[in-house]
Amino acid sequence: MATEQLDVDLAARDDLQKLGYTQEMSRSRGLPHILFMTLAIMAVPYGLAAPIATSLVGGGPAVMIWGWILVSAFTQALALSLAEICSKYPTSAGAYYWCFRLASPRYKVLLSWVNGWLTMVGVWTIALSVTFGTAQLIVAGAGIYYPDWVATPWQTYVIFLGVTAVTLVFCLFFNKYLPTIDIICACWTALGITVTLVCLSVKAAAGRRSISFAxxxxxxSASGWTSGWSFFIGLLPPAYTYSAIGMIASMAEEVHNPSEVLPRAMAWSVPIGAIWGVVFLLPIVFTLPDVATLLSVPSGQPIGVMFTLAMGSKGGGFGLWFIVFGIGLFCAISISCAASRATWAFARDKAIPFHVHFAKISSHISDVPVNALFLSTGIQVLLGLIYLGSSTAFNAFVGVAVMCLGASYAMPVAISLANGRKDVRDAPFSLGKAGHVVNGIAVLWITFAMVLFSMPAVIPVTRVTMNYASVVFVGFAAISAVWYMINGQYHYSGPPVPRDTSPQSTPAPSKLD
Structure with a gap:
């Protein structure tokens, strides 16, 4: 068995060399590990519960249930599209490498640069949103026992620093245990969803809702938008939950047989996550307390109050809160790990300032890009300071993360589609004849989502309710463009030219005709 695994890893090393890179990390993750890491990053109960106020403002139970199912279907198309491209180009460089290989020679360097910076901003802000969101969950948990206490911005920021420190310690010193931690997270999530289902169904202290309501x-009325648009506004939580679906591509060079394992993990994570989401949401909508009461919570984070009212006791509410908090903490660790790999990969291709420094793999801490990890974490800490000045501006980072990651995923899919999909015909994980339709749905969904999440959740718009996501998005795009003019156009030539363009030594294509 060990000999067979060694042969697989040697083949993966050779395939990576054909893509232009030298193997620098050890391969320690199989299908269960990378699938569970994807589910840990997805963190379904956390992703749906932490921003639940948006779903309540958008319309309530119908938005929560049917919006989740709708977004899951669209995300499945995106996951399959990414899985196909990833199976042919399994490298930690991810989407910006895919753009470079798929685009025409005239535009491939520029498109790769744009995509790479979209990816960087996306992974940094999505990791920030999780660590800061987990800090806000702690505030909500404290509010269960101290309802009159409202955390000041600096108190929330200090808690955020604590969460960030925990994730940093795990990513630095427990790297070899992270695959096991991802498995523990999957077990915690499955058990937690089951416990939530049973407890809420049995207690229902705030009353039971009819099936027509649930x-x-x-x-x-809470959003001020027309009914149709309000429904779409409420889709932010499910879109946020799935926003990092492609981040596991950054782990490609630590995975056994990545051309087979990564696509399968991407493809299967969405249906598993969708089922988890339905099972988690159903008991909530059938036992949902008064929506107006939840939306009036001073902290703006109603999850603690919601569980306490539904369970009829502070202890019961705290127990269910703790399940979601644990999932959020697991997610913060996994997503910080993936963000550090994405940062390292982009630095390796000389696209980040002081790239030589950030492209190093630590000789003291095995297989950890320490400098890239510190860069990713440091940027999150600095961006978190914005919360001290304006919580509204800070909340825009959630929308920015969804927009940047979505755009970075859509670009290679759109390029492949524009090329008639000829470049992915020999992909080990092939969509076959369904590819055009699946790719088209994926691109259209991301295009719509980017417009949707630039809109304010509530009208009339005030300084407090304004959605600054589009402003932040354009700001980061401007910074990227300026850096390209100053430095990128002279030093960035794209990912390395492959040493060998012959077909990779991968398993036979699995058709999904």
Whole structure:
């Protein structure tokens, strides 16, 4: 068995050399590990619960249930599209490498640069949103026992620093245990969803809702938008949950047989996550306390109050809160790990200032790009300071993360589609004849989502309710463009030219005709 695994790893090393890179990390993750890491990053209960106020403002139960199912279907198309491209180009460089290989020679360097910076901003802000969101969950948990206490911005920021420190310690010193931690996270999530289902169904202290309310209850009055648009505004939590679906590509060079394992993990994570989401949401919508009460919580984070009212006791509410908090902490660790690999890969291709420094793999801490990890963490800490000045501006980073990551994923899919998909015909994980339709749905969904999450959740718009996501998005794009003019156009020539363009030594294509 060990000999067979060694042969697989040697083949993966050779395939990586054909893509232009030298193997620098050890391969320690199989399909269960990378699938569970994907589910840990997805963190379904956390992703749906932490921003639940947006779904309540958008319309309530109908948005929560049917919006989740709708977004899951669209995300499946995106996951399959990414899986196909990833199976042919399994490298930690991810989407910006795919753009470079798929685009025409005239535009491939520029498109690769743009995509790479979209990816960087996306992974940094999505990691920030998780660590800061987990800090806000701690505030919500404290509010269960101290309802009159409202955390000041600096108190929340200090808690955020504590969460960030925990994730940094795990990513630095427990790297070899992270695959096991991802498995523990999957078990915690599955058990936690089951416990939530049973407890809420049994207690229902705030009353039981009718099936017509649970599956069809819709009230757009809190948002001020028309009913149709309000429904779409409420899709932010499911879109946020799935926003990092492609981040495991950054782990490609630590995975056994990545051309087979990564696509399968991407493809299967969405249906598994979708089922988890339905099972988690159903008991909530059937036992949902008064929505107006939840939306009036001073902290703006109603999850603690929601569980306490539904369970009828502070202890019961805290127990369910703790399940979601644990999932959030697991997610913060996994997503910080993936963000550090994405940062390292981009630095390796000389696209980040002081790239030589940030492209190093530590000789003291095995297989950890320490400098890239510190860069990723440091940027999150600095961006978190914005919360001290304006929580509204800070909340824009959630939308920016969804927009940047979505755009970075859509670009290679759109390029492949524009090329008639000829470049992915020999992909080990092939979509076959369904490819054009699947790719088209994926690109259209991301295009719509980017417009959607630039809109304010509530109208009329005030300084407090304004959605600054588009402003932040354009700001980062301007910084990227300026850096390209100053430095990128002279030093960035794209990822390395492959040493060998012959077909990779991978398993036979698995058709999904």
């Amino acid at each position: 599956l069809g209850g819709f009230d757009a």
